[in-house]
Amino acid sequence: xxxISVSGLRKAYGHLEAVRGVDFEIxxxxxxxxxxxxxxxxxxxxxxLEGYRDRDGGQVSVLGHDPESPxxxxxxxIGVVLQQSQLWPNLTVRETHAMFxxxxxxxxxxxxxxxxxxxxxKRDARVKTLSGGQKRRLDLGVALxxxxxxxxxxxxxxxxxxxxxxxAWEMIRSLRSLGKTVLLTTHYLDEAEQLAxxxxxxxxxxxxxxxxxxxxxxxxxxxEIRYHRDGEEIxxxxxxxxxxxxxxxxxxxxxxxxxxxxxxxRPTLEDVYLSLTEExxx
Amino acid sequence: xSAEAVxxxxxxxxxxxxxxxxxxxxxxxxxxxxSREAAFFIFMFPLLLFLLLGSVYSGKIYGVPASRxxxxxxxxxxxxxxxxxxxxIQLVIRRENAILKRLRATPLPAATYVAALLVSTLIVFVLxxxxxxxxxxxxxxxxxxxxxxxLAVVIVIGAAxxxxxxxxxxxxxxxxxxxxxxxxxxxxPMAFLSGAFGPTLHYPAFLRAIGDVLPLKYFIDxxxxxxxxNDAVWTKPSDLAVLLAWGVAGLLVAVFRFRxxxxxx
Numbered sequence: 001x002x003x004i005s006v007s008g009l010r011k012a013y014g015h016l017e018a019v020r021g022v023d024f025e026i027x028x029x030x031x032x033x034x035x036x037x038x039x040x041x042x043x044x045x046x047x048x049l050e051g052y053r054d055r056d057g058g059q060v061s062v063l064g065h066d067p068e069s070p071x072x073x074x075x076x077x078i079g080v081v082l083q084q085s086q087l088w089p090n091l092t093v094r095e096t097h098a099m100f101x102x103x104x105x106x107x108x109x110x111x112x113x114x115x116x117x118x119x120x121x122k123r124d125a126r127v128k129t130l131s132g133g134q135k136r137r138l139d140l141g142v143a144l145x146x147x148x149x150x151x152x153x154x155x156x157x158x159x160x161x162x163x164x165x166x167x168a169w170e171m172i173r174s175l176r177s178l179g180k181t182v183l184l185t186t187h188y189l190d191e192a193e194q195l196a197x198x199x200x201x202x203x204x205x206x207x208x209x210x211x212x213x214x215x216x217x218x219x220x221x222x223x224e225i226r227y228h229r230d231g232e233e234i235x236x237x238x239x240x241x242x243x244x245x246x247x248x249x250x251x252x253x254x255x256x257x258x259x260x261x262x263x264x265x266r267p268t269l270e271d272v273y274l275s276l277t278e279e280x281x282x
Numbered sequence: 283x284s285a286e287a288v289x290x291x292x293x294x295x296x297x298x299x300x301x302x303x304x305x306x307x308x309x310x311x312x313x314x315x316x317s318r319e320a321a322f323f324i325f326m327f328p329l330l331l332f333l334l335l336g337s338v339y340s341g342k343i344y345g346v347p348a349s350r351x352x353x354x355x356x357x358x359x360x361x362x363x364x365x366x367x368x369x370x371i372q373l374v375i376r377r378e379n380a381i382l383k384r385l386r387a388t389p390l391p392a393a394t395y396v397a398a399l400l401v402s403t404l405i406v407f408v409l410x411x412x413x414x415x416x417x418x419x420x421x422x423x424x425x426x427x428x429x430x431x432x433l434a435v436v437i438v439i440g441a442a443x444x445x446x447x448x449x450x451x452x453x454x455x456x457x458x459x460x461x462x463x464x465x466x467x468x469x470x471p472m473a474f475l476s477g478a479f480g481p482t483l484h485y486p487a488f489l490r491a492i493g494d495v496l497p498l499k500y501f502i503d504x505x506x507x508x509x510x511x512n513d514a515v516w517t518k519p520s521d522l523a524v525l526l527a528w529g530v531a532g533l534l535v536a537v538f539r540f541r542x543x544x545x546x547x
Contacts, residue, residue: 051387075387085383087381088381
């Protein structure tokens with residue numbers, strides 16, 4: 001049974017249709033990325049799965065529960081990192097973890113979790129003295145202290161400096177080795193590419209593509225071939241790079257010329273993403 | 283099965299509920315006393331006012347020594363300050379900071395959270411009242427209450443009514459930035475008009491008329507009755523009725539308007 005299955009999910013706020021028929025499944029132990037620009041419906045989708053919002057239509061199953069009316073064990077089994085939330089500023093890192101641990105029937109050891117999220121040195125520091133990145137690690141720590149099977153991470157690294165992002169990525173990778181299922185939203189392409197087993201690209205409330213990062217980049221997007229001739233750059237876009245390259249190089253060889261500064265570029269996930277999410281791409 | 287395993291097995295039921303309540307209550311107390319702002323403005327402030335006003339007023343108020351009447355008024359102020367103002371500001375901040383939203387994703391039931399927060403607030407108010415009596419006894423030789431059973435009932439009812447009004451007010455405040463200003467804009471005039479800082483007999487009639495509809499006046503009347511005159515709580519049914527009516531109104535607003543999540547940005 002998949003950890004999460006969603007079909008035909010719809011949600012509107014007044015006249016604004018935030019989610020317009022979304023389908024996907026997430027297997028147990030999978031790290032799944034929801035990728036899209038701001039306003040694409042990522043947070044609405046995740047908050048429906050977490051049980052914060054009721055849907056207008058469609059079927060949703062999360063760990064076998066309908067999050068609109070979950071059984072008592074549902075919240076024992078999920079861990080949540082919200083896009084924006086704060087904790088009690090005057091408690092220490094350890095006390096904050098202990099508060100959350102007390103809510104669960106089978107929590108992990110508090111010190112072990114603090115170690116896992118890299119806050120061991122800040123164990124007795126008050127929350128208000130932590131840096132932005134450390135606060136985010138605290139958010140992750142309290143999401144893990146109940147030893148959940150499924151972890152929701154809503155834009156876990158937004159606002160991080162590059163070093164803090166790398167550190168966060170390492171932690172999220174460690175979730176995979178703990179066997180957790182992870183649903184991650186992000187608007188950073190490299191983050192999805194680095195962390196997710198599969199990625200769904202959301203645009204205006206619809207999923208426009210699902211696949212592994214590799215599958216998405218070997219889609220039908222055109223390959224760019226560039227070379228220079230008489231000092232001018234020539235750009236050829238093609239979906240058949242092998243045939244085009246063969247013709248180009250055969251011509252050049254026949255003329256006894258070199259194709260100067262020849263370059264073949266496969267589309268990056270960024271190109272795919274931009275072509276999928278930009279208005280004028282259709 | 284080991285004793286520990288049996289204990290874990292049983293946690294699903296009411297014992298688990300009680301364990302969660304005690305855990306959250308301890309947490310709320312830790313959160314409260316750790317915050318210097320809360321400990322000062324909520325707990326200490328009525329005590330400081332008692333020091334200040336006690337040294338200003340002398341002679342008799344309502345036919346009893348001024349310090350005794352002031353003590354009764356400041357118990358009223360303490361109740362409104364702790365259960366109404368303090369609770370409202372804390373709740374708005376927690377809602378807007380999404381602490382409440384985050385807690386909703388844990389197995390902690392909403393009812394357990396609310397119960398722990400209310401009992402924690404009551405504990406602060408009771409400790410404050412005890413501190414006021416001790417301070418009065420040491421500095422101004424005010425007596426300890428003799429109808430202490432009735433006083434305990436009045437204190438619990440007052441805390442419940444003002445807590446309901448506090449949650450209702452929190453539901454109507456939109457942002458954390460403005461919460462302290464709005465709450466104090468209600469609290470301080472109410473305290474003056476209700477006689478928390480001294481008698482209102484010499485106030486203009488229209489100010490006294492405003493005071494006559496506010497819940498704090500009736501709470502202070504009840505404290506006066508049981509502390510200054512040793513009356514039992516049920517000798518003032520009309521005071522109780524007005525106070526409870528305010529409580530019910532607060533409860534209705536709280537139930538229908540309270541939100542767990544910050545306003546969407």
